[in-house]
Amino acid sequence: MDDQIFAQLGLDIRAVSIYRSLLSLGPSPIRTIAERSGVNRGTTYDLLKQMQQQGIVAYLPKGKRRYFSAREPEVLLQLAEERKTQLDQTISQLKTRIIPELHHLKPDFSAAxxxxxxxxxxxxxxxxxxxxxxxxxxxxxxxxxxxxxxxxxxxxxxxxxxxxxxxxxxxxxxxxxxxxxxxxxxxxxxxxxxxxxxxxxxxxxxxxxxxxxxxxxxxxxxxxxxxxxxxxxxxxxxxxxxxxxx
CATH class of the missing domain: 3.30.870.10 (Endonuclease Chain A)
Known part of the structure; x- marks a missing residue:
């Protein structure tokens, strides 16, 4: 059930594992995060970039290395609310504009x-x-x-x-x-x-x-x-x- 909830936020089980690892580790480099989460280093890097864009993780440069940290879990609720707002807007656009426009493309009667x-x-x-x-x-x-x-x-x-x-x-x-x-x-x-x-x-x-x-x-x-x-x-x-x- 939790996996489905996270999936609706755009987070697969690997991303969730990385996020959980970050919460327990604190600010950490990619190598440490990959070892704790069990996700290979390349995928960990790609997912951290994605989660950074979503606002779930942040990073702090230390010399030539990046130390990533997890934002507070409440950010997940914020992400869900943003998705809900976007979905409500999408539904509204479908009802008021997109679906009527698509219907106009159909002939008066056809096999369809x-x-x-x-x-x-x-x-x-x-x-x-x-x-x-x-x-x-x-x-x-x-x-x-x-x-x-x-x-x-x-x-x-x-x-x-x-x-x-x-x-x-x-x-x-x-x-x-x-x-x-x-x-x-x-x-x-x-x-x-x-x-x-x-x-x-x-x-x-x-x-x-x-x-x-x-x-x-x-x-x-x-x-x-x-x-x-x-x-x-x-x-x-x-x-x-x-x-x-x-």
Missing amino acids: NVQFYEGDAGIEQVLRDILSQVSQQDDKQYRVFSSKPIRPLLYRPFPTFTAQRIQRGIHVRVIAIGDGGESAELSERKWIKTEGPVDAAYIAIYPPRCAIISLASDNYPTAVVIDSQEVAMAQKIIFDTLWGYI
Whole structure:
């Protein structure tokens, strides 16, 4: 766990070993630091230069030699806060400028607007996309057609989906095909009664996208996501009209 924390600060296990060695040694030359940390001398020198640029270590010239010393551990928190600020700025630029500019490069419709997913990992990607897209909209609501056979398998790869949906304040309306299914918080459900078995299918409508999830043989899930405002809005009209009649 500590290795992951340091890695997020841009420090690999060798750099951490050098930093820990410096804390215990005090001001020391490269050779001594390399021997204590177990990192070869050339790599130690390169990492010390990198850590100096990050503000984690400092050096003091003594004659023709450099003696390096570690700054107080609180500097790591400062480094993390700087990275967080940079990341927040990056997210803001992505949302307000870069992503809209990249979208303008796309044609109105192409093969790239239809994406295919399969397996549990693919279905998880689709479910996460639903949460991501809807949470950015003013009207945080999406619509779903769902049949009974797919329900036990749908959230298998993402068991916290409903909890995360509720946490983000996202509403959902569900038209259930066949019996079964229960309403959860921030959800409404209506049923279309059928006779006999129904095929496994789940259609999520979250303009500008529409996701269609079904089961192949051996309950292997597959999905198609259509990124088209026109298609999604047409499906939304169909859903809302049917919702009013049930």
